[in-house]
């Protein structure tokens with residue numbers, strides 16, 4: 546009987562810890578941010594018109610259901626309202642990782658009055674053009690690749706015409722990441738027959754991003770076969786090396802993407818897929834399937850428990 550109580554307590558404690566962990570993490574991440582006068586003061590600024598209120602509701606609903614918007618989107622309109630910048634930021638990945646206002650805008654986050662806090666704030670009207678440098682302080686690999694893109698060359702040149710900066714695609718405060726299915730609509734804002742800016746880009750870009758899924762699947766398959774082969778005592782060193790190469794290609798994908806050279810991107814993804822497939826074929830034959838099922842460790846424990854309870858009851 547006593548053993549039953551103890552195991553019950555252990556199970557309940559483990560469940561409690563699990564639940565606590567789920568709640569504590571986000572709370573800790575957000576509470577660190579409150580010691581920041583920029584966020585404190587800006588969170589209290591209110592919307593001036595009913596229209597702004599409506600826009601923010603729509604935008605939050607879109608974010609929650611994963612819908613992205615076109616280039617002239619609600620956030621662009623909303624950005625004209627000072628209050629909305631705080632709201633957009635507060636539900637972003639940046640808020641979670643303490644990328645606070647002054648990290649991009651400058652200013653003094655310890656000052657309590659507006660004038661003191663705003664000393665040294667960068668000029669908002671130039672902000673969009675300056676985002677590669679602004680964002681690249683932290684996103685170094687993305688900036689490195691972006692610098693060799695035609696997008697960057699166009700931004701740097703004095704030629705007329707639109708070119709996307711970091712915030713055109715990610716927005717300045719919500720920092721959303723477009724998914725493969727959203728790409729075609731989004732890129733065709735500029736890449737279409739009317740502007741004449743390479744109209745074949747949107748379709749190719751969607752295909753390119755979708756091929757990353759294939760790489761992920763091949764890696765997962767090679768990995769699980771390798772785990773089984775290892776459990777069967779096979780030598781998987783060669784296969785492990787190939788899998789590592791495939792993984793390192795996958796790790797670089799988000800930065801390589803920012804070169805905006807789709808044939809280069811495709812070549813990299815294919816390189817990863819070939820590595821992952823090699824990892825599969827390099828596993829010694831006959832070792833990558835699971836052995837016939839025996840009762841295993843869990844079965845052993847279960848049977849021991851039943852015997853133990855039976856014996857305790859008899860005493």
Ligand code: HEC
Nearest residue numbers: 582583586627646647650651652653654657658659662669
């Ligand atoms: C005590 C309140 C207060 C504090 C503290 C404060 N702000 Fe502001 N901020 C405002 C108000 C109000 C505005 C609206 C525009 C104006 O009146 O200047 C504003 C405007 C801005 C703008 C837009 C400026 C423009 O040119 O359109 C930026 C960017 C900004 N704040 C960033 C910051 C940052 C970064 C910090 C912290 C270092 C900060 N603010 C601290 C009240 C504050």
Ligand code: HEC
Nearest residue numbers: 584587624625627630631634644645646649669672673717
């Ligand atoms: C990751 C960088 C980044 C962070 C963090 C950030 N901003 Fe911004 N913010 C920008 C950029 C870039 C622009 C210019 C947007 C544009 O031109 O589209 C901007 C614009 C603004 C504006 C001006 C909007 C307008 O049109 O007048 C305000 C106000 C502002 N930010 C406030 C804040 C506040 C308050 C915070 C923190 C709660 C914050 N920002 C955090 C990058 C950032």
Ligand code: HEC
Nearest residue numbers: 638642644648676679680682683711712715717720721722
């Ligand atoms: C002070 C450092 C810093 C600056 C400046 C910064 N970021 Fe970030 N950013 C981070 C961190 C930290 C994360 C979260 C961890 C990660 O994904 O690397 C992040 C995440 C992101 C993500 C992924 C969001 C997601 O949900 O997966 C995007 C996109 C992004 N940032 C874009 C930008 C853009 C655009 C700018 C400039 C306007 C910018 N960042 C400026 C530090 C920064």
Ligand code: HEC
Nearest residue numbers: 677680681684687688691709710711714722723798799802
């Ligand atoms: C033309 C649109 C576009 C521009 C411009 C752009 N990005 Fe991205 N960015 C994307 C897309 C699409 C993805 C998702 C790529 C993927 O799924 O691998 C992404 C991914 C990211 C990520 C990784 C998110 C993750 O999940 O790991 C970061 C960080 C990021 N971008 C930062 C930047 C920075 C910094 C700049 C400017 C130097 C920039 N981006 C310019 C479209 C863009």
Ligand code: HEC
Nearest residue numbers: 695696699707708709731732735742743746750805806807
């Ligand atoms: C704000 C407008 C704009 C947006 C949005 C935009 N682009 Fe571009 N893109 C350009 C311009 C301008 C060029 C340069 C054309 C040139 O110099 O020939 C370009 C060039 C490119 C090129 C090189 C094409 C070639 O012929 O070499 C690729 C690839 C590309 N963009 C991908 C994308 C992707 C993917 C997206 C969406 C995530 C996107 N672009 C969104 C304006 C844009």
